[in-house]
Amino acid sequence: MLSTAADRVASASRRILVAEPSTAESTKKLQRSAAANVVCGFALAGICLLAFSLRLFSVIKYESVIHEFDPYFNYRVTQFLTKEGFYNLWNWFDDRTWYPLGRVVGGTVYPGLIWTAGIIWNVLHFFNIPIHVQEVCVFTAPLFSAFCALTTYFLAKEVRNQGAGLFAALFAASVPSYISRSVAGSYDNEGVAIFALVLVFFLYVKTINTGSLAWATANALSYFYMVASWGGYSFIINLLPIHCLACIFLGRMNSKLYVAYAPFIILGTIEAASIPVVGFNAVLMSEHFGSFLAFGVLHAAMGMLYIKHILPAKTYNAAKALALSAGVAFMAVVAVLVVGYVMASPTFGWTGRSLSLLDPTYASKYIPIIASVSEHQPPAWNSYFTDVHILVLLAPLGLIACFRPMTDASLFLILYGVTAVYFSGVMVRLMLVLAPATCCLGGIAADQILNTFCKSIGPEEGSGGWVGLIKTWMDGEEPAAQSDSVSVDSRPASSSTSSAPSGRRQKSAKNKSKEAAAKEAEASPFNAFNLFGGTRDKLPRDVGIIGALFFFGMLVFYVFHCCWVSAEMYSAPSIVLQSRSPQGGVHVFDDFREAYGWLRHNTHEEAKVASWWDYGYQTTAMANRTVIVDNNTWNNTHIATVGRAMASPEHQAWQIYRDLDVKYVLVVFGGFVGYPSDDINKFLWMVRIGGGVFPDIKEPDYLGERGYTIDDKAGKVSFL
């Protein structure tokens, strides 16, 4: 047994070491591709480092502190996890919020992020590295953004090639839309959920390309992580059926699609049902019905394929007619049942949040709380440019490039891009889901653009473009024609590492000249249009050089923009504020933490604090006091009670608060310095939400002649 294994190893190694015919050629090729992969690896390491460091501005400017509101709740749950353990987290009933109702945290939280930080903390403490939980929480998001860039590389590489992958990874590492939700300190679900999203997509595309059940298993596992992390998993569970149906109806169906889709749906449904916050919604809510429909259609189509495969032609036609009529009858019955079930529920089976996506006017009519969140408003056009910069131009080009040639994987990317653009137009918050799509599409486009320019620069066809040029200058030797591997001159790589971005682009130029020669061989009917540099017509050399320079210039602008946006716009912890004094110095407002500190040190431990729901999470986390309502907003009536108390005259408000055992009321007032998002500015929302439940609060009672205006010139200070 051993000897035969040893024999096999020996013969295999002999095959590798012994030169094949045309030895010089093939060893050179091997060396070139090996060196290209090494260079690609270093480029990816640089991209991951870039992704991590771009998100550290707030830690440098202020301190390592958790930002905003929601992350404080996640931080508190992580603290509980590290103290009590994974099992107790499932059963935790939190009595410090929503007094007197409490909150079943185990059943209403998406635990993925908490588990991630908890595992990292446990691993670190196992190796006796005593890092505090807060530090782990603060730096989880930048770490996972580096992983996300890596995964975007793999996704684009799977769809197109390595060059597109490198560009996509560079774009994903720095795209401002993703930075906004994953900056160091922003300890929120999206930080890990976007990584999980791209991972699921990559593994799905990999399964479609290879048809292996092992990749399908990995895909199902990553979907479990995605469901555990974010409510946005319903995007995946609706996009994949759309892709499956598109493949079937475009005639691209094959067995690999079945292997990719069917096990994923069933395993995914059970895994989603295993997470308590989703529970039976995984089979009862309309969000998932699309996946079941596509599952059925896929089986019907596979059945027809099988019968076609096994029967002779005449019998097949008869069988097809029979099966189609039976199938239509069955579908009609199922459709009647489903429609009946769906019509019976007032929201047609969709959850409120999903319905507000499908019908953008729904939230403002029925759920004012969802409408009041600023993240849920439609974006202005300029926020597209701020958030994805040149990808606004490159992504549509990449969309076109995905059509030629169209594979199952590029069809998936097309559908992902289109649906993401639609949903980002409904809610600003979903620009985040658009970001990886634009990065991949932009990567594909950038790859092709550079490909065209480099081929125009290169001395002859199939010479490997950029690289051929370098070799001509450095060695004075003509590179081989029609070579399909990259030449390995490492000197140009080292000589241009002065600026990291251009170094990276060189590597990608090398890597994708592999594809250049391959593309030459393929005759494309679109060559006549010369859309992307049909391989027959090259641009003149000067145009190629200038074009490449312009393109690099655009990329430089992109990187500048991302750094600026990350430093100036998205690094504000919003719990600490800075402004410039007239003398030019910086003044720091730490009022929030001082207030919570005062509460923590000067009030009884069991005292109840009432405030508007924005500050609930921060109060429980930092002041450690019981609150009446918090950011979870699961009970509209309770919030309306607090809103009513805020909007009533003093005596009635006092009565309402006494009924809730409240001893302290927290109100944020920004009038001294012109802080724009204080409770006075939000007051009309309190009236609207209170009036939604208690009819004696009427909004017109609180409007003056010119509506509800605040003198916004009072003590105006501009915040950094």
Place this chain on the structure above:
Amino acid sequence: MDALNDILRSFRGEYNKTPVKIQVLDCFLVYAVFTGLVQVAHLLLVGSFPFNSFLAGFLSCVAFCVLTVCLRMQIDPSNADFKGMSPERAFADYVLCNGLLHLVIWNFMG
């Protein structure tokens, strides 16, 4: 009716030509489908409590069918989509996926 008999007869004739290994897999499929139908019958007759157990059992039958169909496609020599895949690799993947499936089912069954 005539056409139906024709179809069935020709189908049976062609089906007998498939390898025995694959016919054994098809028997497994029939068994799993039957088990699933029994569970649905129980749901209709006795009621849906506890629902998670029903879901776990029913979906495990469906998933097992799906995975077995995948395996069947991958080891079928007449299927051109899986040219490079050896039957051993297909079976190893199948075992791995079933392992994950049953782990999740066991957790959800309650």
